[in-house]
């Protein structure tokens with residue numbers, strides 16, 4: 001799958017592991033928000049960009065520090081939390097509850113549940129979409145009579161860069 005060009009293109013590759021240039025994903029987010037009548041303000045956009053650049057779950061305070069450096073002025077935590085709330089409401093960002101940190105969704109243009117693999121050694125996170133997991137969770141929820149509002153699945157371990165192939 002080619003992910004080049006200046007116009008943000010929705011990704012149509014079902015096996016994509018999210019190897020998109022951050023700038024392309026941010027541009028796509030801008031157009032997704034615009035299509036829904038929402039505005040990706042500078043701050044919201046900067047927060048999203050920082051999350052893309054980070055490549056790993058990032059906490060609010062690391063974001064605040066990076067923003068203060070970028071703007072050369074203090075940035076209040078509530079401002080950043082509001083931006084994160086907005087980005088989550090647009091499904092552009094997910095919160096990794098176990099780490100109290102945030103990651104951008106690789107394919108916000110596709111309806112899906114986010115399944116994150118997080119490396120405990122290097123901290124990198126990889127997002128997958130696996131309809132099988134979604135199916136199993138939906139069946140389990142039905143068995144329990146549970147109404148599911150939000151599904152974010154987190155798997156922790158060691159990534160293939162940190163564990164040599166065959167050692168697992």
Ligand SMILES: [Zn+2]
Pocket residue numbers: 011012013016017018019020107
């Ligand atoms: Zn893709």
Ligand SMILES: [Zn+2]
Pocket residue numbers: 105106107108112113114115127
């Ligand atoms: Zn996602």
Ligand SMILES: [Zn+2]
Pocket residue numbers: 119120121122123124158159160161162
């Ligand atoms: Zn790793």
